[in-house]
Amino acid sequence: MRTEELPFFVYGTLRPGAYNHDRFLLGRTGAEEDAVLPGALLHDGPGYPYAVPGEGRVTGTLVTAAPGTYGELLGVLDRVELPAGYERTAREALRTRDGAAVRAWVYVAAPGAPLGPVIESGDWFRRVPDGPRTP
Template sequence: MTDGRLPFFVYGTPLPGEPDHDRFLRGRTREERSAVLPGTLLYEGPGHPYADEGHGTVHGTMVTAAPGAYAELLGLLDDLEQYLGPGHPRNLYERVVRSALPVPEARPGAEPPGPGGPGTAPGGSVRAWVYLAAAAVTGSLRTCGTPVPGGDWLSLRPPPAPRTP
């Protein structure tokens, strides 16, 4: 199955304002817009989250690669997520295609939703690559993982310190 150059749904450290955004995405994206991934639960991990199939919704950003940057972005995200190939026993995450829904409000640093693009499906959903927890990780998540309230990784961040005059 070839899914072509689908956008990516990111929900953790590659989000705008998070540590891996500048390192992996800056200058390699054409569009970044807020989106949600239904049918998925978000769990805390050591410094990064894991999404897994479940009865919930994960909040994140839909990322479309800049012209000429798709292959580089795909490789960088595969490396970041420790994805070695479909079903590889050492995968930390599996890269799979899921339908995400763009949302009207943009996160800080993300562009507002635009018209349909690659992977747009009826009803406004967009087929995108997403990195879900690999089989080696899902068992422990389901039995002793800590769900992220509301499925929003950024909700775990402390609010910014007030500026002093």
Template sequence: MTLVDAEHLPFFVYGTLRPGGPNHARFLAGRTRAEEPARLTGAALYPGPGYPYAVEGPHGTVRGDLVTPLPEAYDDLLAALDRLEEYAPGDPRNLYDRVARDVVRDAGGTPVRAWVYVAAPPVAARLRARGVVIGSGDWWAR
């Protein structure tokens, strides 16, 4: 286990887990201490089959929300979100990788280290080659 794995980082969500999204009600409602608008720089947003992918790269900004889980809900929530995103550490079949990245709070511009589910390398390569970037970086405004 790395130092980052041992930390209880907040989550940066940018698609169906955002407040008002269908997976927010299923997974996050009642399990968070705070939810606030934020952005991830150095990534572009691409549409997927009903949900988006953040693809890391030198350009772009993804709009979303920084979600801080209740401490007592953290471990169960982390496991549930990994299952939702079909993420397993080191699995080459992953659609997403969970990575620690700095995101910026909209209020005050404060950077915060958070977990972000980004497109796994094979998915990211396909999207860069054939995908269409959501120019606004905002899944809700697409």
């Protein structure tokens, strides 16, 4: 079965400036745009966050694969995210620059994921109680 070629909505360690961005995405993306994921809450996790359905919004980035790299990028992200307690699902994200709804793959918490406290800001880069953090 062929997987639909959608952009990816990333919201934690894969966002530009975070430690896994360059490790897994560098050279594989054609576009990266600020976006939000409505209808979701962000939970702290064991060094990375989990998005779950809920009354809120999660801040992140829409990542589009560079030409000819979609299959490679999908494979890399599935190998990284699925064993870490995520499942991939298609959701509508809102592009920040124009508010356009964009269908994208999102890795959300799988059943049994080790969810920590809700990150009230919905932004992994602005989580508390340890105070504001930068990537």
